[in-house]
Amino acid sequence: MRKIIAFESLSLDGVMQAPGRADEDERGGFGHGGWAIPYADEAMGRAAGESMATTGAILLGRRTYEDFYSVWPARADNPYTQVLNNTLKYVASTTLKEPLPWMNSKLLEGDAASAVAKLKEEPGKDIVVLGSGQLIESLRRSNLIDQYVLLIHPLVLGSGRRLFNDGSGAHLRLTDMKTTTKGVVIATYQPETG
Secondary structure: OOOEEEEEEEEOOOEOOOOOOOOOOOHHHOOOOOOOHHHOOHHHHHHHHHHHHOEEEEEEEHHHHHHHHHHHHHOOOOOHHHHHHHOEEEEEOOOOOOOOOOOOEEEOOOOHHHHHHHHHHOOOOEEEEEOOHHHHHHHHHOOOOOEEEEEEEOOOOOOOOEOOOOOOOOOEEEEEEEEOOOOOEEEEEEEOOO
């Protein structure tokens, strides 16, 4: 059975909105885009590489898929470009239609949680969710996320969309933790059931 792993960059106050670029996601007047960039280092790159080594597919919500597609296929100067282009991308959306424009992309049919539950039952490598806050909320409510790898950055943004935003509680168990040279805590958690 495959695992669903949420791999997310967060501020210390739980904000996940627009870590990569100033113009990535300005919803709600968010003006802190690109906040994670100054914290990138080799340890963070290793964590991403280790995650990709066990990944058979990426799972994205519509908004994250469209944002990634607008940036990554044309980035020739980044080692992750080929990985993202060549990895199978499952997309949860009620508005997009097949064929999707980015190579190796497949639209999930029907309800996202039901479709992901079926994917989990298939043999193969793990499926990693990147960004996609609304999708993560839906999957979490359906107990479909097996692991969270949270890159917790040492800054407080004070506003923005948060990872745990739907008001429902969750109990997580820490299974691994590393720190980077720039103070980012890479914490791996598993949901507690029961």
